[in-house]
Amino acid sequence: MATSPRTGPGSPPLATLPLLGHGSADATVAYRGGTGISAAQFLADVAALEPLLGNSRHVLNACADRYRFSVGLAACITSGRVSLLPSTHTREVISQLKAFAQDAACLTDEHDCAIDLPRIRYPTERAPARVLPFEVPQIDAAQLVAYVFTSGSTGAPVPYRKSFGPLAACVHEAARRLGLAGDTWSIMATVPPQHMYGLESSVLMGLVTGHALCAERPFYPADIATALAAVPRPRALISTPVHLRALVSLGTLLPPLDLVVSATAPLAQQLALEVEQRFDTRVLEVYGSTETGQIATRRPTACAEWQLWPGVTLTPRDADTWAEGGHIEQPTRMCDVLELVGGDRFLLHGRQADLVNIAGKRSSLAYLNHQLNCIAGVLDGAFFHLDDGRGSQTGVARVAACVVAPQMDAARLGEALRERIDPVFLPRPLLFVARLPRNSTGKLPQEALMALAAAHLKSSVA
Amino acid sequence: MSENISPLRQPHAAGDSDLTGEVAGLIVAALNLEVAAAEIDADAPLYGEGLGLDSIDILEIALVVSKRYGVQLRADSQENQSIFASLRHLCGYIAAHRTR
Numbered sequence: 325m326a327t328s329p330r331t332g333p334g335s336p337p338l339a340t341l342p343l344l345g346h347g348s349a350d351a352t353v354a355y356r357g358g359t360g361i362s363a364a365q366f367l368a369d370v371a372a373l374e375p376l377l378g379n380s381r382h383v384l385n386a387c388a389d390r391y392r393f394s395v396g397l398a399a400c401i402t403s404g405r406v407s408l409l410p411s412t413h414t415r416e417v418i419s420q421l422k423a424f425a426q427d428a429a430c431l432t433d434e435h436d437c438a439i440d441l442p443r444i445r446y447p448t449e450r451a452p453a454r455v456l457p458f459e460v461p462q463i464d465a466a467q468l469v470a471y472v473f474t475s476g477s478t479g480a481p482v483p484y485r486k487s488f489g490p491l492a493a494c495v496h497e498a499a500r501r502l503g504l505a506g507d508t509w510s511i512m513a514t515v516p517p518q519h520m521y522g523l524e525s526s527v528l529m530g531l532v533t534g535h536a537l538c539a540e541r542p543f544y545p546a547d548i549a550t551a552l553a554a555v556p557r558p559r560a561l562i563s564t565p566v567h568l569r570a571l572v573s574l575g576t577l578l579p580p581l582d583l584v585v586s587a588t589a590p591l592a593q594q595l596a597l598e599v600e601q602r603f604d605t606r607v608l609e610v611y612g613s614t615e616t617g618q619i620a621t622r623r624p625t626a627c628a629e630w631q632l633w634p635g636v637t638l639t640p641r642d643a644d645t646w647a648e649g650g651h652i653e654q655p656t657r658m659c660d661v662l663e664l665v666g667g668d669r670f671l672l673h674g675r676q677a678d679l680v681n682i683a684g685k686r687s688s689l690a691y692l693n694h695q696l697n698c699i700a701g702v703l704d705g706a707f708f709h710l711d712d713g714r715g716s717q718t719g720v721a722r723v724a725a726c727v728v729a730p731q732m733d734a735a736r737l738g739e740a741l742r743e744r745i746d747p748v749f750l751p752r753p754l755l756f757v758a759r760l761p762r763n764s765t766g767k768l769p770q771e772a773l774m775a776l777a778a779a780h781l782k783s784s785v786a
Numbered sequence: 787m788s789e790n791i792s793p794l795r796q797p798h799a800a801g802d803s804d805l806t807g808e809v810a811g812l813i814v815a816a817l818n819l820e821v822a823a824a825e826i827d828a829d830a831p832l833y834g835e836g837l838g839l840d841s842i843d844i845l846e847i848a849l850v851v852s853k854r855y856g857v858q859l860r861a862d863s864q865e866n867q868s869i870f871a872s873l874r875h876l877c878g879y880i881a882a883h884r885t886r
Contacts, residue, residue: 543841543861544848550860570845574852683842717816717849720842734820747840753820 340462341492343398345534349458352508354391354530356539358554361391365453366398367460372451373399376444382425382471384408384441385518387433391539392446393517394527396431400469401488402461407470409518410481411614411685412746413439416695417473420481424471465489472520474614475691484615490651492532494617495524497633497651499533501621502560502583502608509535509582510555513562514542519684520614521587525562545576558582565591566683566718572598573717581605587612588684590672592719596624611672614686615656616647620670632668640664644676659686677770680709680723682748689723695744696725699737704728704760707751708773725751726777728759755780806877809851813873816850817843828874844870851876856885 346353349364373395377383383400385407387393400407408428410417418440421428430439433446463469467488473481499505513526530537542551548571552559560583568586571578572595581603586596587610596607611630612618620630632638635650638658645662648655659681661673680687689707696705705727729737734754741750757780761772810823813832817839832839832847839847847870848859857880859869869879 543845544859545852546858546860566842566845570849573849716818717846718842720846722818748842750840752818 339465339489341465341489341532343401343461343463343531345532346460347534351534352536354394354537354539355510355555356389356391360536362453363460364458365450366395367458368451368453369395370398370402372447374403376447377403377405377431378429378444380405380427380429380442380444382406382408382428383444384410384421384428384430384439386413386430386437386439387446387517388541389433389446389539390513390517390522390526390537390541392433394531394537396446397469397517397527398531401463401467404467406468408473409470409520409523410473411475411519414742414744414746415440416744417481424481424483463488465492470523472523472614475687485653486617487653490653491524491528491617494633494651495528495532498524498610498618498621499529499535502585503606504529504533504535504560504583507558510538510557510559511535511562512538512540512542512548512552512555512559514548514567515562515564515588515684516541519588520612520617521610521684522562524612524618525585525587525610529562545571545574549576549578552581553579560585564588564684565595566720568599569595569719570717572602575602578603583608585610587618589681590674591624593624593628600625613647613656613658615654616652616658619647619650619652629665629669629671632670634668636668638662638664638670659688680707680749682722683720685746685748687745687749692723692725692745692749696727696741698744699729699740701732701740702727702729702737704762706760706768706773707749708770708777710753710777722752723749724753724755724777726755726757726760726773726780727751728757753781805881806873809877809880810873812850812854813847816846826873828877829872831872832870832876839870847876851880854886855880855883857883 344363346363351363352360353363353366354361383405385393385396387396397407408421410421428441429444430441431444465488468485469488470486471483472486473483475481511526511530513522515522517523517527526537529535538555540551542548557580559581561581562585565586584599584605584607591609599607609622609624610618611620619636620632622630633650636652637649639646645658646655647658659676659679663671663673665671675681678688678690680689692707696702705725707723707725710724755777760768761776762768806828810826814823851857868875
């Protein structure tokens with residue numbers, strides 16, 4: 325690897341790492357519509373975008389096209405800017421981002437971008453490809469390249485630093501685990517590039533480890549099949565249980581697929597087995613979080629245990645498990661119930677009671693309750709898990725809420741909530757009640773809340 | 787099936803409101819909505835405002851619609867935006883592309 329140690333008086337040795345793992349100017353960095361884009365073209369696009377970023381040191385990269393997102397990310401890195409990657413773009417979150425970074429601007433490739441920040445349009449003209457020499461920028465391993473955010477329980481998003489060295493180390497290990505060696509892999513992802521999983525497994529996996537990312541983000545099963553067929557083997561599909569269930573349930577025909585990666589929610593062993601058999605492929609599952617990035621993998625059809633990244637340790641403290649070491653930049657309390665089974669192995673026993681994880685978007689009941697109760701007209705309200713999974717084709721379970729808001733109707737309250745929380749967390753159902761069953765200390769026992777909701781649902785059906 | 791062609795077997799033209807009601811029912815059942823199928827405004831947007839559906843819902847609907855009517859939905863065209871513009875648009879698309 326091309327690392328060049330740099331030492332200064334009294335400071336620890338620093339390393340630089342190449343932005344791209346591609347060895348030559350004509351190596352393929354990306355595909356769009358099946359057409360390859362070379363490393364030289366990519367670097368030319370990065371150089372052309374840099375001056376357009378203006379005076380902002382913080383850039384919210386909202387590009388939907390994965391190639392443009394990657395050019396934007398790289399242009400920020402090479403110019404010393406920091407990318408802001410919140411998990412959602414609601415008005416509430418954007419206004420909090422402005423408070424966090426007053427110079428923030430939004431890089432977008434959409435005509436009708438509604439994000440309320442100074443706008444930088446991704447250029448429609450392609451930069452002329454640079455001629456020789458082919459020089460890959462070297463990036464300081466300690467350079468801060470992004471802030472990712474989780475929703476704190478008190479309402480303000482909590483920022484987490486992502487530096488280039490730890491990100492690159494994490495992704496190199498992932499590539500090793502997934503067996504992406506030898507040829508240039510075509511990496512097709514159904515997840516957005518802004519999400520930590522997509523950032524690592526599609527964008528950085530393409531750039532840093534020298535494979536080829538695909539600009540598309542196919543959505544419907546038929547789109548996934550078409551997009552895969554347009555790129556050469558070996559092919560990897562970076563996806564989620566939701567999309568995999570859709571592929572299996574429709575009996576979609578896929579071209580030869582060499583690897584399927586799943587994350588964001590636990591993948592049922594039966595579904596993993598069906599995917600492997602139907603598409604004659606290998607399914608690997610990745611475990612991680614926004615704060616830590618990816619920290620473990622397993623092959624669900626072979627083993628229930630997860631294997632940690634080298635250097636990463638899990639430590640039980642009270643009722644929680646903390647992850648630290650390796651590429652993790654700050655010790656992190658994990659939101660799942662993890663059981664250590666020795667060495668670098670653990671079992672995953674589901675989420676903590678307060679955690680809400682819907683299709684890879686994470687929140688907490690505390691955060692959602694806070695937002696609900698901030699709305700003028702809401703006297704009291706509480707979200708809860710309603711895991712009955714009635715009739716869902718995709719296997720996604722939603723959250724429900726009971727609310728006391730005698731002056732409001734469902735439409736107005738829904739509108740107010742949509743300003744504050746991501747649509748996947750909108751309560752379904754939203755039940756209007758006369759009061760919540762709080763006990764004498766003001767606490768709200770989950771059982772009492774569930775009983776109230778059950779009674780309410782029964783009466784509305786009857 | 788090979789029964790004689792009868793006037794009833796012209797769903798594309800004759801069954802407009804029948805199809806709308808049927809698809810509304812499928813959506814309500816698939817998404818667990820707290821609204822009666824008949825209450826869905828056929829011209830209100832399905833995505834974002836209106837019914838307030840998100841992309842997982844759209845995928846749920848796509849699966850149900852594919853299974854029931856043999857319609858394959860794709861996102862690669864401008865058409866996709868308009869398909870989910872409203873229940874009426876969705877039903878129009880189904881009527882034009884259904885294979886069962």
